[in-house]
Amino acid sequence: MRSQLSVLLLCASSLVSACLYKRDGEQAPWSYEGHNGPVLWHNLTPDNGLCGTGTNQSPINIDSTITTVDGSSFNYPAEADFILENNGHTVDCKPSEDEDATAFRSTLGGAEYQLLGFHFHAPSEHRVNGLGYPLEVHFVHKHVRTGDLGVFGIFFDIEASEGDDFFHQMPFRQLQAKGDVMHAEDISLRTIMAHVRTSRVFNYSGSLTTPPCSEKVNWFVAEQPLLISVDQYDALKHAVGFNSRFTQGMPGEKNLLQQSEHCEETV
Numbered sequence: 001m002r003s004q005l006s007v008l009l010l011c012a013s014s015l016v017s018a019c020l021y022k023r024d025g026e027q028a029p030w031s032y033e034g035h036n037g038p039v040l041w042h043n044l045t046p047d048n049g050l051c052g053t054g055t056n057q058s059p060i061n062i063d064s065t066i067t068t069v070d071g072s073s074f075n076y077p078a079e080a081d082f083i084l085e086n087n088g089h090t091v092d093c094k095p096s097e098d099e100d101a102t103a104f105r106s107t108l109g110g111a112e113y114q115l116l117g118f119h120f121h122a123p124s125e126h127r128v129n130g131l132g133y134p135l136e137v138h139f140v141h142k143h144v145r146t147g148d149l150g151v152f153g154i155f156f157d158i159e160a161s162e163g164d165d166f167f168h169q170m171p172f173r174q175l176q177a178k179g180d181v182m183h184a185e186d187i188s189l190r191t192i193m194a195h196v197r198t199s200r201v202f203n204y205s206g207s208l209t210t211p212p213c214s215e216k217v218n219w220f221v222a223e224q225p226l227l228i229s230v231d232q233y234d235a236l237k238h239a240v241g242f243n244s245r246f247t248q249g250m251p252g253e254k255n256l257l258q259q260s261e262h263c264e265e266t267v
């Protein structure tokens with residue numbers, strides 16, 4: 001009885017401290033560290049509940065249980081203009097208004113998607129057999145009929161020379177502060193498109209890796225990395241800061257944050 005009581009007390013006190021909800025309807029500010037960092041995203045607003053309870057959360061460590069899928073290609077123009085914005089969490093890139101938005105179609109695992117934009121995570125969010133990379137770029141798409149999200153992840157390694165052409169026109173040095181916006185012309189998409197066509201591609205059903213951590217996101221991740229130069233990586237790293245969510249449980253597994261709340265095990 002005594003030990004049951006102390007279990008109850010422990011649970012009650014952790015519930016009280018968990019009630020940091022913002023109730024004013026504004027988007028709760030979140031970050032990658034401290035009191036509004038990834039282990040507490042679910043406490044910032046009830047909208048973020050899945051961050052702490054979802055059982056198909058991203059990113060994951062891609063091991064041998066994760067399937068691969070054929071039939072992926074990006075069917076983009078060879079070069080295109082993008083609007084790049086430092087939004088305080090990443091550098092977010094969208095096709096420029098002078099581009100025909102319908103020109104950015106992709107086939108992901110045999111299904112037709114439309115590109116919404118792409119952004120950067122340093123270090124990588126996904127891992128493959130326990131190993132991460134310095135950078136992961138997420139190409140965010142929506143399914144042309146269902147509207148479901150499909151995200152294609154490409155890893156980058158750092159190399160001493162000039163890196164892949166994709167980064168050559170990226171003005172990361174002028175995107176160092178939140179709110180900085182740049183128009184970047186003639187971004188080459190050739191290497192990216194060739195890589196998607198020729199890579200082994202893992203797929204699984206996961207989530208957004210940022211609040212509100214919504215699920216039913218179709219994930220596609222290329223196994224092999226492309227290359228970014230030391231210089232461009234340095235500029236990008238300073239623009240985005242550390243912006244990688246911690247590795248989540250495997251698809252279908254109980255959320256790791258719920259596992260950590262097992263009061264019985266801590267008494």
Ligand SMILES: *[C@@H]1O[C@H](CO)[C@@H](O)[C@H](O)[C@H]1NC(C)=O
Pocket residue numbers: 067069108109110111203204205
């Ligand atoms: C992988 O993609 C294939 C083809 O789109 C799909 O049928 C399958 O359900 C996907 N697997 C997972 C685990 O999402």
Ligand SMILES: [Zn+2]
Pocket residue numbers: 119121138209
């Ligand atoms: Zn992302």
